[in-house]
Amino acid sequence: MSKKLEGKIALITGGSAGIGLATAREFVEEGAYVYITCRRRPELDAAVASIGSNITAIQGDVTELADLDRISAEIGREKGRLDIVFANAGGGPLVPLGAITEEHFDSVFNVNVKGLVFTAQKALPLMSNGGTIILTGSNVGIKGFPALSIDSAAKAAVRSFARTWTTDLKDRYIRVNVVSPGPIDTPLLNEAFANRDDMKALASTVVMGRLGRPQEIAKAVVFFAADDASFITGAELFVDGGAAQV
Numbered sequence: 001m002s003k004k005l006e007g008k009i010a011l012i013t014g015g016s017a018g019i020g021l022a023t024a025r026e027f028v029e030e031g032a033y034v035y036i037t038c039r040r041r042p043e044l045d046a047a048v049a050s051i052g053s054n055i056t057a058i059q060g061d062v063t064e065l066a067d068l069d070r071i072s073a074e075i076g077r078e079k080g081r082l083d084i085v086f087a088n089a090g091g092g093p094l095v096p097l098g099a100i101t102e103e104h105f106d107s108v109f110n111v112n113v114k115g116l117v118f119t120a121q122k123a124l125p126l127m128s129n130g131g132t133i134i135l136t137g138s139n140v141g142i143k144g145f146p147a148l149s150i151d152s153a154a155k156a157a158v159r160s161f162a163r164t165w166t167t168d169l170k171d172r173y174i175r176v177n178v179v180s181p182g183p184i185d186t187p188l189l190n191e192a193f194a195n196r197d198d199m200k201a202l203a204s205t206v207v208m209g210r211l212g213r214p215q216e217i218a219k220a221v222v223f224f225a226a227d228d229a230s231f232i233t234g235a236e237l238f239v240d241g242g243a244a245q246v
Contacts (some may be wrong), residue, residue, distance in 0.1 A: 003031030004226040009079045011035045011071070013062050013119050016043035018186030019049070019136065022214035023086060023221045028054045030222055033086065035075055037062070062089045062115030068122040077127060077242030082126040084225045087119045087138040091188050092154070094147040105150055112154035120165065130173045134224045135162055137180035137236060141243035155180070159236055168236035175233035177224045182240025185211040207242030 010027050015036025024047065027034045034055045038044055038202075044057035058074055060067035075082060092108035095101075120133055129188055140148050141155035158178060165176040183189060183202050189211070190199075201213050218237045229242040238245060 003004065003029075004222060004228065005084070006031035007076070007182075008083040008225070009035075009081055010031040010086065010121060010225070011037070011039050011075065011082055011119075012083035015137075016047040018188055019181065019184060019214045019217045019221075020043060020086075020088045021047050022218040022226055023088070024055060025051055026215070026218040026222050027084070027225070030226070032225075033079065035071070037071055038089070040095045041224070046149055062087075063110040065118055066123070068118050072122045072126060073235070080126075081128050082123055083128050083131045084134070085120060085123045085127065085131070086134045086136075086221055089115055089117045089119070090136055090138075090154075090158075092148075092151040095150065096147040097149055100150060100228050102232070108150045108154050112151070113157050116158060118160070120161075125172060127172075128218065132175045132225055132229075133165065133169075134221055135176070135178045137178040137181045139180050139238055139240040143244045163234050175224075175229070177229070177232060177234070178236040179210060179220045179224065180238045180240065181212060181217050182206060182243035183211050183240070184214060184217060186214055205243055206240070207246055210241065212239065212241055 005027055012020050012024050015024050016038040024034045024036050025092045028051055035058060036047060037058050037060045039061045041059050044059055048055050048057045058072050059070050090112040095104050135158050137158045138155040140152040141159050162176045162178045217239050220237055
């Protein structure tokens with residue numbers, strides 16, 4: 001049986017753990033060659049070792065444009081093109097209104113908005129016509145969860161990018177879509193909700209009564225990356241167990 005991403009070259013930011021790592025694994029299993037990035041070399045090395053083949057790690061920070069230039073240059077030298085860009089790096093801590101600092105605002109918008117914009121833009125010269133860009137949004141972009149106002153605003157911007165970039169890139173037939181998770185059992189979430197009672201309370205907000213798994217998001221990203229989604233662009237797919245839907 002043919003693989004859905006046979007021969008494709010993919011870039012995944014925030015690819016060393018959680019959703020990014022799960023997606024890298026799915027991409028490789030579906031026949032792609034994958035480049036993953038994150039800021040920390042030990043996590044990158046562990047991620048590559050866990051997958052084993054058809055994967056390269058490039059250390060870099062998506063908020064640093066020089067790092068993004070270096071990442072694109074390495075991929076260009078080695079493969080000459082990109083077919084799939086999964087701009088996945090993001091996140092932010094819980095900070096309620098009244099406690100928001102300039103540093104918090106800047107850090108959340110730098111990684112979720114600035115980093116995502118320039119990840120896509122720096123990759124464009126390498127992208128094949130007919131390629132695909134997939135953005136990690138969140139169901140917080142359409143819901144008013146407490147202490148998440150800055151993260152929610154950033155993820156609302158991500159949703160907007162999919163609409164506008166779809167029109168910007170229509171002449172190149174590059175599809176742009178958003179996958180928006182709900183609460184997913186990742187190291188980042190476990191760090192934010194270290195108290196197990198808080199984690200149980202979070203899971204209770206999901207209609208399906210549990211946290212999602214990184215692999216469940218990865219399957220949705222594969223769908224957008226493959227020809228299965230050849231007539232889908234500018235869309236947002238919620239993979240959130242119904243948390244923001246009912």
